Amino acid sequence: ASQHRLWPEIDRISMEQLRYARLGVGEGGWQLFAEDGEMKMYKREEEVNGMVVDPLKACHVVRGVTGHEMCHYFFSPDVRMDWETTVEQMTVIETIADDTLVFLQVHKRIWPASQRDSLFWSHMRQVPDHNDRDGHDIWIVCNHSTENPGFPSNNGKCVRVSLTVCLVCQTFIDPPKEGVPITRDDITCKITYCSVVNPGGWAPASVLRAVYKREYPKFLKRFTAYVIDQCKDKPIMF
Numbered sequence: 275a276s277q278h279r280l281w282p283e284i285d286r287i288s289m290e291q292l293r294y295a296r297l298g299v300g301e302g303g304w305q306l307f308a309e310d311g312e313m314k315m316y317k318r319e320e321e322v323n324g325m326v327v328d329p330l331k332a333c334h335v336v337r338g339v340t341g342h343e344m345c346h347y348f349f350s351p352d353v354r355m356d357w358e359t360t361v362e363q364m365t366v367i368e369t370i371a372d373d374t375l376v377f378l379q380v381h382k383r384i385w386p387a388s389q390r391d392s393l394f395w396s397h398m399r400q401v402p403d404h405n406d407r408d409g410h411d412i413w414i415v416c417n418h419s420t421e422n423p424g425f426p427s428n429n430g431k432c433v434r435v436s437l438t439v440c441l442v443c444q445t446f447i448d449p450p451k452e453g454v455p456i457t458r459d460d461i462t463c464k465i466t467y468c469s470v471v472n473p474g475g476w477a478p479a480s481v482l483r484a485v486y487k488r489e490y491p492k493f494l495k496r497f498t499a500y501v502i503d504q505c506k507d508k509p510i511m512f
């Protein structure tokens with residue numbers, strides 16, 4: 275991947291998003307808008323050219339799966355349609371590397387707005403985490419909009435959104451007694467999911483904010499439940 279023309283951008287934005295995800299929600303005007311057990315969802319109200327682009331940051335703790343497993347299922351095109359219920363069509367239009375793909379997604383139309391599509395590179399990597407006392411690696415998936423002359427935006431019926439998304443996962447293991455193998459009961463995964471979606475064309479602020487409020491909690495709950503279910507009978511992927 276390192277010789278691909280997009281690599282410098284992929285590397286820079288992935289690391290920027292990792293730093294951004296690890297910033298707390300204490301400063302920066304984040305407001306808690308949804309809570310469900312361990313899942314806490316924050317947003318900032320922002321508009322660009324009169325369009326709602328509210329940044330979102332969700333923090334969650336999931337027991338029984340590793341950060342590698344969460345990122346594996348989030349990244350994998352093969353299972354995307356199993357958990358992503360707001361996408362009508364998904365295509366991998368370029369394979370940059372086995373950990374870096376370019377997706378084209380047509381999203382289900384949200385009335386009364388026109389239908390959206392998204393074209394983005396998706397990169398997964400493991401980041402050694404030096405300054406955390408537990409010393410557990412961090413896994414990240416970063417999705418960021420990109421252009422491709424073969425798939426021009428706003429040509430057909432869809433308005434092209436622009437997005438930057440990251441899923442940052444850190445695994446914590448409660449070590450069982452000496453010599454006892456680690457089971458899923460000893461594993462916890464701390465997740466930070468960040469997203470900024472620019473709708474690409476005007477959509478009523480009230481509609482957008484209502485959709486974000488409804489869709490994001492549903493989305494993260496469904497995705498994490500999917501990973502727990504997929505992993506429960508499989509060997510642990512550390």
Ligand SMILES: CCCCCc1ccc(-c2ccc(S(=O)(=O)CCO)cc2)cc1[C@H]1C[C@H]1c1ccccn1
Nearest residue numbers: 360381384387417439471473477485486489490493
């Ligand atoms: C009038 C609607 C304008 C914007 C619609 C829109 C498009 C894409 C997206 C989106 C694109 C990618 C991702 S992901 O995390 O990378 C996973 C891969 O699919 C996630 C969400 C979001 C929204 C916003 C509705 C909001 C919304 C929120 C969660 C689910 C569905 N819709």
